[in-house]
Amino acid sequence: MIFELEVFPLDLELTLGCGQTFRWRSSPDGSWSGVLGDQFVSLRQIGQKIAGEATPGSEDVEESVLEFLRAHDDISRIQRVLRRDPVMALGMRRMIGLRIVKLDEWECLISYVLATYANIPRIMKMVEALAVNYGRRIAHGTYSFPDRRRLSKATVGELTRLGLGYRAEYIKKMCDLVDEPKLSVFSGAPYETLRRQLIELPGVGEKVADCVSLFGFGRLESFPIDLWIERALARLYEKKGTYRSLRAFAAERFGEYAGYAQEYLYHNERMHARDLGCVFSEE
DNA sequence: GCCCAGGAGTGTG
DNA sequence: CACACTCATGGG
Numbered sequence: 427m428i429f430e431l432e433v434f435p436l437d438l439e440l441t442l443g444c445g446q447t448f449r450w451r452s453s454p455d456g457s458w459s460g461v462l463g464d465q466f467v468s469l470r471q472i473g474q475k476i477a478g479e480a481t482p483g484s485e486d487v488e489e490s491v492l493e494f495l496r497a498h499d500d501i502s503r504i505q506r507v508l509r510r511d512p513v514m515a516l517g518m519r520r521m522i523g524l525r526i527v528k529l530d531e532w533e534c535l536i537s538y539v540l541a542t543y544a545n546i547p548r549i550m551k552m553v554e555a556l557a558v559n560y561g562r563r564i565a566h567g568t569y570s571f572p573d574r575r576r577l578s579k580a581t582v583g584e585l586t587r588l589g590l591g592y593r594a595e596y597i598k599k600m601c602d603l604v605d606e607p608k609l610s611v612f613s614g615a616p617y618e619t620l621r622r623q624l625i626e627l628p629g630v631g632e633k634v635a636d637c638v639s640l641f642g643f644g645r646l647e648s649f650p651i652d653l654w655i656e657r658a659l660a661r662l663y664e665k666k667g668t669y670r671s672l673r674a675f676a677a678e679r680f681g682e683y684a685g686y687a688q689e690y691l692y693h694n695e696r697m698h699a700r701d702l703g704c705v706f707s708e709e
Numbered sequence: 710g711c712c713c714a715g716g717a718g719t720g721t722g
Numbered sequence: 723c724a725c726a727c728t729c730a731t732g733g734g
Binding site for chain 2: 445446538539541542543544545546548549592596628629630631632633634637650651652653654655692
Binding site: 590 | 723724728729730731732733734
């Protein structure tokens with residue numbers, strides 16, 4: 427199935443390659459492919475349009491892609507709000523095509539529990555291993571991410587052998603504790619409540635709860651603080667401290683769109699580490 | 710070989 | 723509340 431969409435502004439490479447998603451990969455021809463629900467989707471940027479291709483499926487692919495890319499986000503409004511911060515104002519425009527994505531809640535929860543104390547290539551490998559071993563086959567070599575029922579069949583031993591390390595226990599417990607009704611209750615809760623409930627889950631601390639709030643439940647005010655963000659805040663704002671204090675700093679500074687500011691800072695800091703410049707300061 | 714990774718859980722001061 | 727230690731392993 428072939429389709430065409432307009433999402434503007436959007437930089438597909440930036441959005442899918444900056445480390446917020448773990449199952450999207452680029453091809454030499456410049457297209458990006460991944461899985462949405464039970465469909466294998468391939469996207470390519472052509473000017474201001476997105477050309478897409480998907481395996482036949484029951485879902486409305488175009489709608490899924492628009493939701494995934496958060497096409498309804500008013501980026502100019504978001505940047506107008508963030509511009510109040512002088513550091514953001516300096517380089518924000520060059521991040522204009524970087525959009526926060528909206529992931530499936532369950533997949534996001536599992537993915538970011540796996541993400542603790544691992545680098546991105548490894549996280550991608552672990553998530554892919556879960557899909558291949560417990561997901562549903564939807565195309566040649568492509569598998570959907572396993573829902574709770576399917577993932578429940580995994581034993582801790584199997585999960586450990588797949589390279590999850592100490593995370594295997596967390597995933598096993600998660601399958602016993604979280605079901606669709608529970609996720610649905612989470613969806614309706616305000617951010618602070620959602621966050622508190624997520625933290626009660628095994629393997630979920632403040633940072634993971636904030637990632638799941640942001641990428642899984644679409645709470646744009648969430649500001650996950652990992653090592654890169656700590657460095658960015660120290661380097662660009664001379665701000666150090668506990669998670670609690672840094673979080674308060676971000677809330678005051680970036681308000682309802684702290685999640686976008688976070689992703690800008692995250693991407694920028696990683697580029698800076700690779701000596702690819704910094705858009706938020708003159709160097 | 711070495712250092713690091715989108716941290717969390719637990720125990721201690 | 724703030725720090726210290728452990729956890730299991732692969733990637734660069």
